[in-house]
Amino acid sequence: MIERTLFSPEHQAFRDSFRRFMAAEIAPHHAAWEVQGFVDKQVWTKAGALGFLCMTQPEAYGGFDADKLYSIIQMEELSAAGFSGMGYGLHTEIVAPYILHYGTEAQKQHFLPAMATGAMVGAIAMTEPAAGSDLQGIKTTAMVQADGSYVLNGSKTFITNGWHSDVVIVVAKTNPTAGAKGTSLFLLEAGVQGFTKGKPLNKLGLKAQDTCELFFDNVRLPATALLGGTDMLNKGFVCLMEQLPWERLQIAIGAVAAAQAAIGWTLDYVKQRQVFGQAVAAFQHTRFTLAELQTEVQIAQVFVDKCTELLLQDKLDTATASMAKYWCTDLQCKVMDVCVQLHGGNGFMWEYPITRAYADARVQRIYGGTNEIMKEVITRSMGLGGKA
Ligand SMILES: Cc1cc2nc3c(=O)[nH]c(=O)nc-3n(C[C@H](O)[C@H](O)[C@H](O)COP(=O)(O)OP(=O)(O)OC[C@H]3O[C@@H](n4cnc5c(N)ncnc54)[C@H](O)[C@@H]3O)c2cc1C
Structure with missing residues (x-):
């Protein structure tokens, strides 16, 4: 296996402490949260109290000025453990960065420290x-009123x-006839x-x-709810496009970590499971299959780590991030399918982590832009036209 060189001893120590947090605060409850359909809110405030939320935000807004590798470690650990209920990544590395990059000073002061403690999700x-x-086809509107507020x-x-x-960045049309150039982002508070x-x-x-689902029925928003203030009116699409490379890489990072974990569980399983008087691992088919999967996951890891390096240097472009998202999530689904097969009937039982991982993997090819849309983006970088 190729040694990963991205992480320092400090990062490794953080990984260990996050693993301890997961073991104490997530592992005992995750199965019950799956039944109720959401995690307990306390797991947000507990994570916040221990500094596991918004670490990459500046200290002035409640963070630690940490580099993105700290967030990547969290993503990898949660994905590898199958704790797919935790929305920390979206909170810390998608929502908070929008507010930091585009928000007014007052918006940053109001939302970011509360997001770092977990008081606001x-x-x-x-x-x-x-x-x-087809995001340009959204119908939600935020129409400006005479007093400068929006409905x-x-x-x-x-x-x-x-x-x-507690805070939702809502994409809405502020000029419904202007397409992408009439779209803005709003900070909507629950309640x-x-x-x-x-x-x-x-x-x-x-x-x-x-x-x-979220519903907005004549919600009155003050002018201060427009992300970035009046300067950012109708510029929402530009913000969305700028954030895409990092958002797509995050999905690829989770995909590789989950696939590697699945290979680990399957190795354990095939070594102990006896059929026809021998371990499943003794069949050449099993060994070759796992060798093939491990090779592909290794290739994916090297590619994703290179993308991460580029990201840290602010050089990751959208097409390359789209390659990572599409290829790694396709691979993740393939790995899960083959690993379920190697588990036999047990691979279809919810109590086995491989079964949950199989179910969790499927959406990775759909959200964050479908893999078909990723291919459209890649073709455009190759000078081939496309509508999306
Ligand atoms: C669990 C989950 C969590 C999500 N979280 C969020 C969230 O937090 N915030 C949020 O805003 N959204 C979220 N989404 C939505 C997600 O991003 C969308 O579902 C996704 O972008 C696809 O959009 P759609 O469902 O409308 O599919 P459609 O756009 O209707 O696509 C249907 C099919 O058509 C294909 N297709 C569409 N256009 C093209 C094209 N040009 N060329 C070729 N094929 C095409 C698609 O690839 C797909 O196969 C989430 C979705 C899920 C399932």
Whole structure:
């Protein structure tokens, strides 16, 4: 195996302490959270109290100015353990960075320290029942009023952290006839009149993740709710595009960690499972199959680590991140399928981690931009046209 060179001893110490946190605060409860469809809110405040949220934010806003490798460690550990209910990554590395990069000083002061303690949980709401891949087709509007406030109407679906969300970045049309150039981002706080949440959705996987619908019925938003203030009016699409490489790489990072863990569980299983008087691992088919999977996961890890290096140097482009997202999540699903097969009937039983990992993997090819959309993005970087 090729040694990974990204992480320092400090990073490794952080990995150990996060593993201890997972063992104490997540492992004993995750199965129950899968049944209820969402994690307990306390696991957010406990993580915040121990400095496991928004670490990469500046100290002035409650973070530690940590580099992104700390967040990557969390993503890898949660994915490898199958703790797919935890929405820390989206909160820390998608929602908080939007506020840091584009927010006004007052918005940063108001939201970021509360997100770092876990007092506020963040979500981002782009997708609508009739618009996912085709984000320009969203129907949610935020129409400016005479006093400078906005009135928000519409609905969103499949929103990660939606049920627990205290602050939601809502993508809305502020000039419905201007397409992408008429889109803005708003910071919507839970509890505001006219804003309601649906119950967590019943999903194939990510059973403990509180994915839900959000509804906006004449929600009055002050002018200060526009992310970045009036300078950012109608510039929401630009912000969304700028953040894509890192968001897509995060999915690839989770995919590789989950696939590697699945190979580990399967190795253990095939060594102990006896059939026809010998271990399943004794069949050449089993050994060659695992060798092939391990080779591909190793290739994926090297590629993802290179993308991470580029990201840390601010050089990761959208097409390369899209390659990582599409290829690693396709691989993850292939690995899960083969590993389920090597588990036989037990691979179909929910009590086995491989079964949960198989279910959790499927959505990785869909969210964050489907893998078909990733290929559209890649073709454009090759000088080939495309609509999406
Ligand atoms: C568990 C989960 C969590 C999610 N979390 C969030 C969240 O936090 N926030 C959020 O905003 N959204 C979230 N999503 C939504 C997710 O990003 C969308 O589901 C995804 O972008 C696909 O959009 P869609 O469901 O509308 O599919 P559609 O766009 O309807 O796609 C249907 C099919 O058509 C294909 N297709 C579409 N366009 C093209 C094209 N141009 N060329 C070729 N094929 C194409 C797609 O690849 C797909 O196979 C989540 C979804 C899930 C399931």
